[in-house]
Amino acid sequence: MANILEVQNLTKNYGDFPAVKGISFSIKEGEIFSLLGPNGAGKTTTISMLSTLYAPTSGNATIAGHSVTKQPMDVRNAIGVIPQDLALYEDLSARENLTFWGQMYGLSGASLKNRVEEVLGQIGLVDKAKDRIKTYSGGMKRRVNIGVGLLHKPKLLFMDEPTVGIDPQSRRAILDTVKDLNKQGMTVLYTTHYMEEAEELSDRVGIIDHGELIAIGTQKELTKQVGETETLILHIGENEDPEALVTAFKGIKDVLEANVVDHEISVITHSAKDVLASVVMKANERGIKIHSIDIREPNLEAVFLHLTGRALRD
Amino acid sequence: MLKTFLIGIKDVKLAFRDRAALIFMLLAPFLLTLGMGLVTGRFSGSGSSGISDIPVVIVNLDDGEMGQALVDIFNSEELAELVEPNLGTSPEAARRQVDEDEVAAAIIIPAGFTRSIIPQQEDFANGDSEVVKIEMYANPARPTSAGIIKSILDEFMSRIEEGSLSGQTSILQMVISGRITPEQAEAAGEEMGKHLQDAPEDDTLAITLNTSTADGEEIKFDVLAFLAPGMALMFLMYTVSYGGRSILTEKSQGTLPRLLVSPTNATQILGGKVFGIFLTGAAQMLILIGTTSLLFQLKWGDALGVIVLVLVAVFGATGWGMLITALARTPAQVGSIGSAIMLIFGILGGSFISLDQMPPLVQTISRITPNAWALDGFTTLALGGTLANLSTPITALLTMGSILFVVSVIVFGRKNLAQK
Numbered sequence: 141m142a143n144i145l146e147v148q149n150l151t152k153n154y155g156d157f158p159a160v161k162g163i164s165f166s167i168k169e170g171e172i173f174s175l176l177g178p179n180g181a182g183k184t185t186t187i188s189m190l191s192t193l194y195a196p197t198s199g200n201a202t203i204a205g206h207s208v209t210k211q212p213m214d215v216r217n218a219i220g221v222i223p224q225d226l227a228l229y230e231d232l233s234a235r236e237n238l239t240f241w242g243q244m245y246g247l248s249g250a251s252l253k254n255r256v257e258e259v260l261g262q263i264g265l266v267d268k269a270k271d272r273i274k275t276y277s278g279g280m281k282r283r284v285n286i287g288v289g290l291l292h293k294p295k296l297l298f299m300d301e302p303t304v305g306i307d308p309q310s311r312r313a314i315l316d317t318v319k320d321l322n323k324q325g326m327t328v329l330y331t332t333h334y335m336e337e338a339e340e341l342s343d344r345v346g347i348i349d350h351g352e353l354i355a356i357g358t359q360k361e362l363t364k365q366v367g368e369t370e371t372l373i374l375h376i377g378e379n380e381d382p383e384a385l386v387t388a389f390k391g392i393k394d395v396l397e398a399n400v401v402d403h404e405i406s407v408i409t410h411s412a413k414d415v416l417a418s419v420v421m422k423a424n425e426r427g428i429k430i431h432s433i434d435i436r437e438p439n440l441e442a443v444f445l446h447l448t449g450r451a452l453r454d
Numbered sequence: 455m456l457k458t459f460l461i462g463i464k465d466v467k468l469a470f471r472d473r474a475a476l477i478f479m480l481l482a483p484f485l486l487t488l489g490m491g492l493v494t495g496r497f498s499g500s501g502s503s504g505i506s507d508i509p510v511v512i513v514n515l516d517d518g519e520m521g522q523a524l525v526d527i528f529n530s531e532e533l534a535e536l537v538e539p540n541l542g543t544s545p546e547a548a549r550r551q552v553d554e555d556e557v558a559a560a561i562i563i564p565a566g567f568t569r570s571i572i573p574q575q576e577d578f579a580n581g582d583s584e585v586v587k588i589e590m591y592a593n594p595a596r597p598t599s600a601g602i603i604k605s606i607l608d609e610f611m612s613r614i615e616e617g618s619l620s621g622q623t624s625i626l627q628m629v630i631s632g633r634i635t636p637e638q639a640e641a642a643g644e645e646m647g648k649h650l651q652d653a654p655e656d657d658t659l660a661i662t663l664n665t666s667t668a669d670g671e672e673i674k675f676d677v678l679a680f681l682a683p684g685m686a687l688m689f690l691m692y693t694v695s696y697g698g699r700s701i702l703t704e705k706s707q708g709t710l711p712r713l714l715v716s717p718t719n720a721t722q723i724l725g726g727k728v729f730g731i732f733l734t735g736a737a738q739m740l741i742l743i744g745t746t747s748l749l750f751q752l753k754w755g756d757a758l759g760v761i762v763l764v765l766v767a768v769f770g771a772t773g774w775g776m777l778i779t780a781l782a783r784t785p786a787q788v789g790s791i792g793s794a795i796m797l798i799f800g801i802l803g804g805s806f807i808s809l810d811q812m813p814p815l816v817q818t819i820s821r822i823t824p825n826a827w828a829l830d831g832f833t834t835l836a837l838g839g840t841l842a843n844l845s846t847p848i849t850a851l852l853t854m855g856s857i858l859f860v861v862s863v864i865v866f867g868r869k870n871l872a873q874k
Binding site for chain 1: 467472
């Protein structure tokens, strides 16, 4: 498969602050590629440059053979953008919104009308098409937001954290939509800070942190970087002090890393069963009650932790 | 071009679906017009125009009946509230009074005025029929008052011209037919002149504040013809700032960045937004004009003139809306600046108090507002003027709008429309 997107040393500075630091990667046609990173890592800035919204400070990218800096109109015709925040007219109905945005992508007449109805069916809102967006639930709005990006059947679809702040059911529907679109041949660049979404959707993942692309590859390739490790997740009471316990865990033989994430303690080790007894003992010594312990195989969270020393949600 | 149009139409649709905006755009000006109409007694039939005691100096150098007839009209009971005439003796002194802003206009009736209308026997014999014109020296600082004086004068002159023409024709026909001799023509003319002078008593020359349109339709100066455009223009400023605010609202709500990543360039987008503001403002004005015409039987005047004036007024106001938007950083800033400008321009532009009753400095400052120019135009139309009489306000509003657009585009050019 040919590359539909090629990024070369793309950089964006806001004044003295480097938001994106010379990242390079490519996406093949038909792939779902996820940019995984915590908030503020540079994901949205990267998508903004690739979608021609912001001019890069340096570097370049080509989409379907068109330079984002030199041929922005060609790039815009080739891409669909689903922004992180809802970008819809609340006082227009779903049908009116889709019609307007379709017109902005050059659709007109019968082809516009047909495509709007197709997309309404695709996002499951045919029955509510006449209602104004402001009467919709958050999940329904998200679906229209996605529908707008699909109207002109783009070659490459940018989805910038489309599941932030929505209910699990809508989230599930969006993830299924992404998979369906990909099955129909659409290439997707998906940004998220949810490791599970990247794991479920992606053919390949790029991990971005502080504006740098620190790892890229398939999930298998990335987890290999961590080595053969397992992660113990300890759930403790909210009144307990996890920091003291983390320090104690780091002193246990065979513990590679220990961190606190949302009052959960993650302990990375080569063998969970070898350190489990020591972990429980250390907690008992300090009078800290462990509510439960999960043992997890290596995943992208562990990769991020391994590469940055921080959890994705930090 | 098509996308510009589509963006504009979308904005009109959004504006007219916003209930709060509708209240300010349509309901508020309508209710204020209604309220002020009630206060001024317009609906009870005892209406005053809100303009009164217009100072005017009349210098009558004519020794005939016609000059005196004009003086009498200005001193008549019908115009007692509206005008405050003073008789002068020197044309130079009268003009000076205008220059010093003591009066709204000076009317100088030249010597021989009556004779130029009712020729004497020797005039027939000499073929001397020189037209002697009345001079009106208007105060440019008091355009509305001067316009009213001019309309009274125009009415008088049109009646005189009608009378003179028909009188001369009648006398000529009588001479030709042999009913009178050329020597009797003078006496016949004097008789007709007396009839014209006496006519007010039998209502044929009743000069009220009326003018005639080209097709002869009678138009009365109505208090609402001053109040309604004043209110409509004031709330037009709300509409243009609301429209301008929508640019920044779209920016913060993400629809503007989304437009910018579609195959639509920034010029099309900004052009569409401006077009939307313009269309919304024009629709607002035309709805208000239509409503007040239907419900209050208000005659706005020459239809073509009204339409053109609405369009140029909205153009000028849109320029201000764009400038406010270009200078502000947030939609809230546009809202607060826009509201302040709406009120300031409303007061300065004469929406509440006639500009003629304001100090000269305020009158000069008022010229930065589209309200003042447009209100001049609407007053002219209500007094029977036509599109041809609107060259000054139209030129001023077009110039104002053009300058403000250029400045706004320069300021917008320095801003990053994409940044949320």
